[in-house]
Amino acid sequence: MVTDPRVPRPRSRYDAPMITTAQVERALATIPDPEMPISITELGIIDGIDLEPTASGAAIVRIALLPTFVGCPALDMIERQIVEKVTRLDGVERVEVRVIYDPPWTVDRISESGRASLREHGVTVPSPGDAPAGGSTLVKLRTSAVPCPFCGSTETHLDSAFGPTRCRSIHYCDACRNTFEHLKRV
Known part of the structure; x- marks a missing residue:
């Protein structure tokens, strides 16, 4: 197939450069914890982000999620929100969320901004x-x-x-x- 270089081709989601960890972190920072008045990143439940390049030029994004408690009722909702938010980013082919329990989550993982926000909300x-x-x-x-x-x-x-x-x-x-x-x- 011959294409005319003067005619711009439709932009594909895979035309963008591969996603960066910082872009994923920014997207995750917009997801509120369903039970606390802070984001999931401020709560410290994101334990890792891995990016795997694919043949398409996009990436498979793997996120390690560390629940605050075993049996946390909000876990499914948080997983869905992570997949929805990160999948929308340019350069993402697929998102995989893996729930881990080691290392165990502790309140020491809550960021200073998260602590301040909790205090403002009476927690x-x-x-x-x-x-x-x-x-x-x-x-x-x-x-x-x-x-x-x-x-x-x-x-x-x-x-x-x-x-x-x-x-x-x-x-x-x-x-x-x-x-x-x-x-x-x-």
């Missing part, structure tokens, strides 16, 4: 590094006060170990009389 997060030493996943129950995200007071107490999701508990501030949620250390 507190344990400080980074509060985990037991030696890499153990043993959870130590403590009676230390969690600072109130509304007034900053440490005159707070655990109201209920069971919050709206498995990963949150309910606390009460005696100073400003507000209830707030606290992410459990995992």
Whole structure:
């Protein structure tokens, strides 16, 4: 087939240069976590992005997804959103999401911007590094006060170990009389 070089050919999704990891990361940063007021990247549940070039010039994008809890009810929804968002990018042939459980997710993976957003929405997060030493996943129950995200007071107490999701508990501030949620250390 002979084509006239003066006539532009229709643009194909494979005409674009291969996608970059940074482009995929930007797309993932727009996906909100269904149970938290932050993105899935701020929550730290994306463990890796691999790009495999194909003969078409596009890439197969493989994303490792690390759930906050085994049996997380939002996992299927998050996977679907990842596939939908990343598939729309130029230079992507296919998206594969793999759920992994090792390394285990911890609250230490939440970004500083994610922590700030959670605080603004009345959800507190344990400080980074509060985990037991030696890499153990043993959870130590403590009676230390969690600072109130509304007034900053440490005159707070655990109201209920069971919050709206498995990963949150309910606390009460005696100073400003507000209830707030606290992410459990995992």
